[in-house]
Amino acid sequence: MLRLRAVFEKSGRAKYISHLDLNRCMLRVFRRSKLPVWYTEGFNPHPYYSFALALSLGFESSCEIMDFNINDDEMTLEEIRDRLNAVMPEGMRIISVAEQVKKITAIAKAEYSFSLVSEDVTGVYDAVKGILDESEILIEKKTKKGVKTVDIRPDLELVSCEITENSVDMAIRLPAGTQTNFNPTLFMEALKNYCNIPFEARKIRRTGILCENNEKFS
Amino acid sequence: MNLKEKIEKHLLEVQKPSRYIGGEVGSVIKDKSKVDVRFAFCFPDTYDIGMSHIGMKILYSLTNERENYWCERCFAPGTDFEEIMRKNDIPLYALESLDPIKEFDFIGFTMQYELSYTTVLNMLDLAGIPIFAKDRTDELTQIVVAGGPCVCNPEPLADFFDIFILGEGEEVNLELMDLYLDMKRQGASRLDFLRRAARIEGIYVPQFYEFSYKSDGTIEKMTVRENAPATVKKRIIKDFDKVYYPENFVVPFTEIVHDRVSVEVLRGCIRGCRFCQAGFIYRPFREKKPDTIYNETKCLCENTGYDEVSLASLSTSDHSEIDGMLTKLIDYTAGERINLSLPSLRVDNFSESLLEKIKKVRKSGLTFAAEGGTQRLRDVINKNVSEEEIMNTCRIAFQGGYSSVKLYFMMGLPTETDDDIIGIAELAQRILDLFYSIEDRPKGRSPQISVSCATFVPKPFTPFQFEPQDTREEIERKQKLLLDSVKSKKIRVSYHDPDVSQLEAVLAKGDRRLCSVIYSAWKKGCKFDSWSEHFKFGTWLEAFEECGVDPAFYANRRLAFDEILPWDHLDYLVSKEFFIRENKTAHKSVTTPNCRLRCSGCGVNKAVGRECFCYD
Ligand code: SF4
Numbered sequence: 001m002l003r004l005r006a007v008f009e010k011s012g013r014a015k016y017i018s019h020l021d022l023n024r025c026m027l028r029v030f031r032r033s034k035l036p037v038w039y040t041e042g043f044n045p046h047p048y049y050s051f052a053l054a055l056s057l058g059f060e061s062s063c064e065i066m067d068f069n070i071n072d073d074e075m076t077l078e079e080i081r082d083r084l085n086a087v088m089p090e091g092m093r094i095i096s097v098a099e100q101v102k103k104i105t106a107i108a109k110a111e112y113s114f115s116l117v118s119e120d121v122t123g124v125y126d127a128v129k130g131i132l133d134e135s136e137i138l139i140e141k142k143t144k145k146g147v148k149t150v151d152i153r154p155d156l157e158l159v160s161c162e163i164t165e166n167s168v169d170m171a172i173r174l175p176a177g178t179q180t181n182f183n184p185t186l187f188m189e190a191l192k193n194y195c196n197i198p199f200e201a202r203k204i205r206r207t208g209i210l211c212e213n214n215e216k217f218s
Numbered sequence: 219m220n221l222k223e224k225i226e227k228h229l230l231e232v233q234k235p236s237r238y239i240g241g242e243v244g245s246v247i248k249d250k251s252k253v254d255v256r257f258a259f260c261f262p263d264t265y266d267i268g269m270s271h272i273g274m275k276i277l278y279s280l281t282n283e284r285e286n287y288w289c290e291r292c293f294a295p296g297t298d299f300e301e302i303m304r305k306n307d308i309p310l311y312a313l314e315s316l317d318p319i320k321e322f323d324f325i326g327f328t329m330q331y332e333l334s335y336t337t338v339l340n341m342l343d344l345a346g347i348p349i350f351a352k353d354r355t356d357e358l359t360q361i362v363v364a365g366g367p368c369v370c371n372p373e374p375l376a377d378f379f380d381i382f383i384l385g386e387g388e389e390v391n392l393e394l395m396d397l398y399l400d401m402k403r404q405g406a407s408r409l410d411f412l413r414r415a416a417r418i419e420g421i422y423v424p425q426f427y428e429f430s431y432k433s434d435g436t437i438e439k440m441t442v443r444e445n446a447p448a449t450v451k452k453r454i455i456k457d458f459d460k461v462y463y464p465e466n467f468v469v470p471f472t473e474i475v476h477d478r479v480s481v482e483v484l485r486g487c488i489r490g491c492r493f494c495q496a497g498f499i500y501r502p503f504r505e506k507k508p509d510t511i512y513n514e515t516k517c518l519c520e521n522t523g524y525d526e527v528s529l530a531s532l533s534t535s536d537h538s539e540i541d542g543m544l545t546k547l548i549d550y551t552a553g554e555r556i557n558l559s560l561p562s563l564r565v566d567n568f569s570e571s572l573l574e575k576i577k578k579v580r581k582s583g584l585t586f587a588a589e590g591g592t593q594r595l596r597d598v599i600n601k602n603v604s605e606e607e608i609m610n611t612c613r614i615a616f617q618g619g620y621s622s623v624k625l626y627f628m629m630g631l632p633t634e635t636d637d638d639i640i641g642i643a644e645l646a647q648r649i650l651d652l653f654y655s656i657e658d659r660p661k662g663r664s665p666q667i668s669v670s671c672a673t674f675v676p677k678p679f680t681p682f683q684f685e686p687q688d689t690r691e692e693i694e695r696k697q698k699l700l701l702d703s704v705k706s707k708k709i710r711v712s713y714h715d716p717d718v719s720q721l722e723a724v725l726a727k728g729d730r731r732l733c734s735v736i737y738s739a740w741k742k743g744c745k746f747d748s749w750s751e752h753f754k755f756g757t758w759l760e761a762f763e764e765c766g767v768d769p770a771f772y773a774n775r776r777l778a779f780d781e782i783l784p785w786d787h788l789d790y791l792v793s794k795e796f797f798i799r800e801n802k803t804a805h806k807s808v809t810t811p812n813c814r815l816r817c818s819g820c821g822v823n824k825a826v827g828r829e830c831f832c833y834d
Contacts, residue, residue: 013239014241016235016236016239018236018471021472025471027525028243029523030523031523031525032520032522058229087243089242089471090241091241
């Protein structure tokens with residue numbers, strides 16, 4: 001049995017596929033591909049596959065991760081990738097298939113890029129600089145137990161921040177994985193409260209899933 | 219900003235956005251510069267419901283097989299998205315190209331139920347297409363057409379459509395598009411096209427027909443203009459086994475009502491239940507060979523990736539080779555870990571090995587459409603199911619581990635008395651008693667008998683088309699009587715809203731004077747009438763009042779046999795004499811045997827020029 005990990009892209013119209021729907025969608029991808037995927041045992045056998053991280057509705061991604069097993073040791077990884085790509089919906093594409101190296105628990109952060117579109121780009125740009133100079137960035141996070149105030153400043157890493165004609169294009173890293181997950185929209189909300197300048201976040205894209213030492217998770 | 223950007227700007231503000239952006243596996247994208255005719259297939263309900271509809275899947279794929287024709291899908295947006303569309307000038311668009319449907323050559327609606335009529339108007343309005351046919355351009359474009367079961371009496375919709383397509387669409391749709399392309403190239407006008415189209419069998423152009431009325435409100439006469447045929451005959455597919463069936467479905471991302479492969483196994487029905495419109499308008503009975511069914515199932519499962527299949531028909535157990543067909547299907551689906559959902563089947567003529575196999579795959583509960591509470595009433599409606607059969611099936615089911623049964627009935631049927639209503643409760647009680655009398659019944663589980671009561675709706679092209687519907691007061695009295703007659707908490711009764719059923723009857727049997735009522739109801743905010751949360755009966759009553767139309771005239775009046783009916787000029791191959799004969803037989807509580815036992819001379823055989831079955 002091959003224990004595999006696929007990295008896939010989700011963009012264009014596919015960004016409107018919710019996480020729940022993605023599950024069903026992949027089940028049908030596997031069935032259409034006729035790959036000998038490994039089924040769970042028990043009363044209601046179904047193909048086993050699991051996604052490393054959920055992606056918010058409306059986000060694009062070039063680095064989604066899905067684990068699955070193939071009941072065939074002879075197949076090449078390229079063949080598996082190509083057979084899946086042949087039956088993927090528009091906007092979804094398997095970038096690579098490789099054997100699983102690390103445990104899912106090794107995931108520590110995720111990197112996101114996005115554009116903040118505004119009439120007042122310099123204002124937004126200054127606000128970004130300003131908020132990152134603060135010692136704490138408090139946000140309200142909804143949890144199962146109610147609303148909690150969290151400081152995201154210690155875990156937030158700025159990767160890049162550029163100003164264009166009508167937007168501020170940035171990339172940031174936030175904690176992700178089985179323990180803590182911060183959605184980049186939390187940062188945007190904090191920024192909105194901080195500066196009071198209207199802006200709209202566009203083209204939100206997950207660009208990397210990383211381990212603690214910023215190494216790419218694989 | 220182009221339309222796609224406009225849509226995407228707001229898409230995350232609505233529920234289940236994937237319904238509004240297309241891109242599903244199996245959807246067909248073409249280069250529009252190479253396409254000659256564009257057809258928007260519109261379903262007047264939301265995506266979740268419309269996408270489940272098998273007729274749309276067939277005609278979508280069939281049209282798209284033609285390289286230069288492009289058929290796209292279009293559904294009614296949910297109210298949240300509609301609001302955004304109206305506020306931001308987003309016209310109703312098709313899901314493949316995301317182009318506004320007002321730019322299309324054909325805008326085709328499928329009319330599956332009467333309560334979707336206001337939604338059609340709402341969709342035309344959202345599309346920016348004139349709602350009344352007479353207000354549309356003289357040019358040859360934007361032809362608004364409709365098909366589906368409701369167009370067997372399309373008169374209440376006559377003012378809104380250019381063309382109605384009667385019967386099965388697999389051939390005639392393409393003929394219509396061919397004619398269109400031909401005439402478009404010649405530079406013909408809309409009216410030229412409609413005149414020529416009216417000569418195609420199955421094509422009804424309502425504006426060429428005019429009605430006058432007597433002082434008592436009934437029809438005086440119908441006049442035909444423009445040399446259109448005096449009666450329009452529905453289309454049928456002669457060789458059903460060879461009829462086109464899609465090799466692929468559009469596979470939605472979001473869950474829809476029937477989210478599975480569906481294979482049509484037969485068309486028509488041999489039973490002739492006297493209230494059932496489907497049982498008559500789809501005649502003659504035709505079936506596919508088991509091999510065809512098997513091949514279509516396999517092909518669709520492989521191409522869509524669905525792991526569930528259902529069989530579509532009015533009565534699957536009437537397939538002449540049901541045993542062989544199911545055996546083959548169960549072997550395939552079990553091997554591929556595909557779930558085969560079986561409808562309620564008459565178990566009497568199954569082989570033992572098949573019964574065993576069915577037991578293993580059946581998941582759904584046990585349902586029974588008894589329709590009438592007493593044998594007398596079941597004879598009146600020609601529902602040929604005996605109490606013995608019901609009891610036998612329940613016994614087998616209880617012994618097989620079932621503890622719940624769902625029974626369907628109709629209330630307000632012709633000749634119905636209070637005894638028939640009490641009979642419903644008594645039948646449910648006897649099934650409950652049966653459960654307790656069985657030694658090897660499922661232990662530790664409490665039985666549950668659900669009784670679901672619909673209100674009888676008289677429909678065109680049935681022997682009961684002449685019958686009045688019970689008034690709301692009478693239905694409510696009977697509902698109360700039923701509740702009072704039920705003695706056990708293990709019997710649960712539910713019923714339909716009688717107002718909904720009355721509106722259904724009016725729209726089903728109505729004439730052209732209803733067009734203004736439908737328009738007015740929509741103007742006042744009615745849409746999605748089949749959804750209880752949207753249904754506004756008070757508003758409908760206002761619309762009737764305003765237009766001077768009395769709903770009781772259509773729903774609660776007995777029609778005379780010699781009256782001109784709004785649908786008399788439409789020929790669904792079953793003769794009016796037959797319906798009259800059947801109506802009289804019903805009032806004598808006499809049944810009519812099913813078509814496989816004996817032909818009752820409904821007229822279909824004469825119309826198609828051959829017998830439906832060979833009788834030895
Ligand atoms: S012609 Fe005879 S057999 Fe055929 S549908 Fe009519 S009644 Fe049935």
